[in-house]
Amino acid sequence: MGIERNWAGNLTYRASRLEHPSSIDELRSLLAQGGPVRLSGSRHSFNDLADTDGVLIALDALPPVFEVNEARDAVRVSGALRYGDVAPLLQAEGLALANLASLPHISIAGTVATGTHGSGDALGSLASAVRALTIITPAGETRTLTRGEDDFAGAVVSLGALGAVVDVTLDVEPTYDVAQHVFEHPDWDAILAQFDEVTGVGTSVSIFSTWQRTDIADQIWVKQRLPEAHEAARESLFERLGAEAAAGKRHPILGVDPVACTEQQGEAGPWSQRLPHFRLEFTPSAGAEIQSEYLVPRADAVAAIQAVRQLAGQIAPLLLVNEIRTVRADDLWLSSSYETDAVGIHFTWKPEEAAVRALLPAIEAALPPTARPHWGKVFTLDGAEVRSRYPRFDDFAALAARFDPERRLVNPYLERLGL
């Protein structure tokens, strides 16, 4: 019998038990019991990546860690903490992270393990901020890996396949403010004709579309790090896109109350309250939904968006909203932006999983063969095909085999990938 559901409620975990060890020793003795095991974060993934037939372990009862280093350019934090827990502590220290995802509700270890990202031409995935991490292997050994060391680039986006990530050291920088503007009804042809200019107009840019219409998108959200507001460039670009500034606060999903969203209309605020679209104290996004996302190399982005646009008639009836974001390249083996600046084409679907799964093969076939599905969202691409899109996958498999020689962390999801 399943013990718990994921955040979206589309998955009941098959795990027989959910454990919350309150010390590292207790975590080690749970691991020592043998049998299949997986780690759970805040359970925001939409697929069975975190599931197991054995014991699911959540690290949220371990004593929290929050330690800023002497140089004040890094912070060591518990893997189980959420970005929304850490952000105010950093802000109180006058410090900041370079990037955040659309929501602050997700655990740091789960976020990093899946290559979760926000948006920004110059901003890497959240995993790219990891400087070091401490992993307890299934055999109970402690391994600390630091950027630059062998294995590190393979161990960050780990799919939970190496062990329990108990703490993570993240790059930090002095705090900064961000202002957020929303523009409505930009012309799609104009966006695609000057795509680099559109995504480069802010520190972080998101293009939202319901694909109810294919001539215009719904909204473009622009988050600009202050004081570099580039107001004139922004206004002139949006004029050329035929877009108008939103008259009030907006939610990405049309018709949903924007109370859950971070402040817009150019009101300056700290990084932690502008980079996410959603506020910690509210339900992010729609709540009842499923998500899919494919990341394509930047050079393939316009063709990929055009392919999705061609399928608008099939996509729109199931869609709550489509979001396009950008991610800077990194060197993390299983990152969806591994060695390529990437563009994420994300779908927030109505909670109709069977219909979504029936449609995904058409989308996956239309996208360029370079598209990498988000590890934590729903996709139907064959595991061998996914694996072939990661040049270092075999190295990752070898790394996982060294950390977990008894394959206790290998669940059906990882088996489908060929691990």
Ligand SMILES: Cc1cc2nc3c(=O)[nH]c(=O)nc-3n(C[C@H](O)[C@H](O)[C@H](O)COP(=O)(O)OP(=O)(O)OC[C@H]3O[C@@H](n4cnc5c(N)ncnc54)[C@H](O)[C@@H]3O)c2cc1C
């Ligand atoms: C409303 C919503 C909005 C989202 N927005 C974004 C977005 O803006 N950008 C984006 O890229 N994604 C987004 N996602 C996807 C989400 O970021 C990922 O699914 C992410 O993995 C969630 O983290 P989690 O802690 O919930 O992970 P879980 O789903 O709990 O776990 C995911 C993976 O991490 C592993 N893991 C978790 N904790 C540990 C640990 N301590 N040690 C080892 N392995 C561990 C698990 O075993 C599993 O393999 C969104 C999801 C939702 C529900």
